Amino acid sequence: MAIQKFVDRDEELKTLERLYNRPGFTLVLVTGRRRIGKSRLVREFLKGKKAVSVQFEKRVWEYNLDKFNRAIAEYFGIPHPGFKSFTDAFRFIVSQTGERLVVFLDEFSYLLRYSEVEAEFQSIVDEVLRESNVMLILSASSVGLLKRSFFEYSSPLYGRSDATLNLQPLRFGHLFEWFEGVSPEDAVKLYAVTSGVPRYLEMFQGKDVDNEIRSNFFDPNSFLFREAKELLEEEFREPETYYTILEAVAREKTRVNEIAQSSYLEPSKVGRYLRVLEDLGILKRELPVGRKAKRGIYRFKDLYFAFWFAFVAPYFEEIESGFPDGAFYNFEEGFNRYLGFAFEEIARQSIIEMNRKGMLPFRLTELGRWWYRGEEIDLVGLNGREKKALLVEIKWKDLKRRELERILRDLERKASLMDLKGWEVQFGIIAKSAEPIEGGLVIDLDGLREAWGAGG
Structure with missing residues (x-):
């Protein structure tokens, strides 16, 4: 197994730091599919910071409360406190510190399966933590449970979060x-x-x-x-x-x-x-x-x-x-x-990256696939204000000059089927490998690597 690297989470870290430096109670949700790196992101953020951290398990809520008790005991250097509710546990935390403290509850969705816990955390957020200097970070892999708890109007926790970081896969x-x-x-x-x-x-x-x-x-x-x-x-x-x-x-x-x-x-x-x-x-x-x-x-x-x-x-x-x-x-x-x-x-990701860096013939404001009555174009990039279009065919093939020319001619034919009268239309091909050719934007694998700033 390769050693895990920490890649492409700069914006999320900046957001967490900005919220951390803001005084008063802060509630942050970190979500995304399992294995996406939510725990790793928060652990990177917590380096050098005072924090109570616990990872919940798919067990009854009493078991996870006991884990929280153990985490509190470890942080404050006290015997196992034996709190019988999360409310009592948070009251103790608030009573013991006035400085900035992060409480990280990882896999919080395992608690959200219990309606009584969801209602209890409404009280914790609204009454116990509201005037504190605690930054509460809740991580959840069950996107469905998190949405029902924080983004449905009928939920006790609706509208309580200050920020939601929805982690996406690496590009x-x-x-x-x-x-x-x-x-x-x-x-x-x-x-x-x-x-x-x-x-x-x-x-x-x-x-x-x-x-x-x-x-x-x-x-x-x-x-x-x-x-x-x-x-x-x-x-x-x-x-x-x-x-x-x-x-x-x-x-x-x-x-x-x-x-x-x-x-x-x-x-x-x-x-x-x-x-x-x-x-x-x-x-x-x-x-x-x-x-x-x-x-x-x-x-x-x-x-x-x-x-x-x-x-x-x-x-x-x-x-x-x-x-x-x-x-x-x-x-x-x-x-x-x-x-x-x-x-x-x-x-598609590479075209978006090239657009962001200004590497395309013009700035795209819309990008997607196009199809109509059996005809299709793999990528169409549009700029409606300037009336410019870029039509791109994608081929996982090694393309010679003659085939490249044929693909470009076919793209011209397909362009006539689109409602692009009065538009400036350009054509492109993204391929596994391709010979040099005039008259179109042709990008191969080496070109894609360079577009991402990863030279060979």
Whole structure:
């Protein structure tokens, strides 16, 4: 396992420091999917600061209260205090210190399963801590529970937080920082199976990537083999339904009716499940950029889940029983095609990064996919004010001059199908590798690496 690095959390640390330097009680929520690095972020922030820190477990609330008691005893250097409620524990903390003190309750969502605890924390926030100098940081992996507790109007804790940090996976470019000396092609493969989730990146060394993928996903004793299944069972009351929906999307069923039919659900009911998966960042709903459309399509946003449902889920029982041959064959036959799908997300992130750095022909204000009546363009970037458009085709291929010219001509044809009369239209190609060519923006893997500021 690689040593975990702390990458790309500068803005979150700045926000926490700004709130820490503000006097008075402060309540901060840190959320994001499991393994995203919430605990690591807060631990980095707490370095050199006075803090009471405890990580709750999936146990009864009395057990977690006892853990909190032990953390208080350790910080204040006292015998186990034996507080019978969280309210009494916080009253003691406030009575013992007037200086800035951070209280970090990690995996707070395990307490939110108990309605009486949720109501108790309303009283703690409103009455016990309101006039204190405590900075209370609550971390939660169960995004659904956190939203119900802090962002639904009927909840006792609604509107109490001062800030919410919703951690996202690392972006593609940060893999060059994580894996020193990694090749751009291997970086694409690593991102395609981890989606930039720090805990998953720890499983790889970036040296022999194809074999590392095999050992991490097709060994029944490996962490990543079971992770997706366990996450669904942890997060949802109906994991089987969500599992079936994700299987459908993995089979390229992207429209609501298609997903419903493949999942044995009524179309009127499947929408609720899709919205939950969208909220959790596993799926994303797409609408064609540049034209009005009511019905979008659903695709994987989380590439770890995309890979897992494409290559592990269909062979889960066989792998578990020690017979992974079918999974290996499917991986060897289909991985390159899957990389074409993942490369679209990597290219999208790279275009956003280039736009941020002013590396494109003009500033984009809108970016997305476009499709209409069987025609599609992988990326369309628009600037409506200046009436400029950039149409980009993404190919996980080694492209020669003749094929590049053909793709550019086809993009010109597709542009005529769009409502771009009076617009300045430019064309681009992002490819695995490409020969130099005139008349279009052509970026290969080395160009993407340079765009992220990670020279070879």
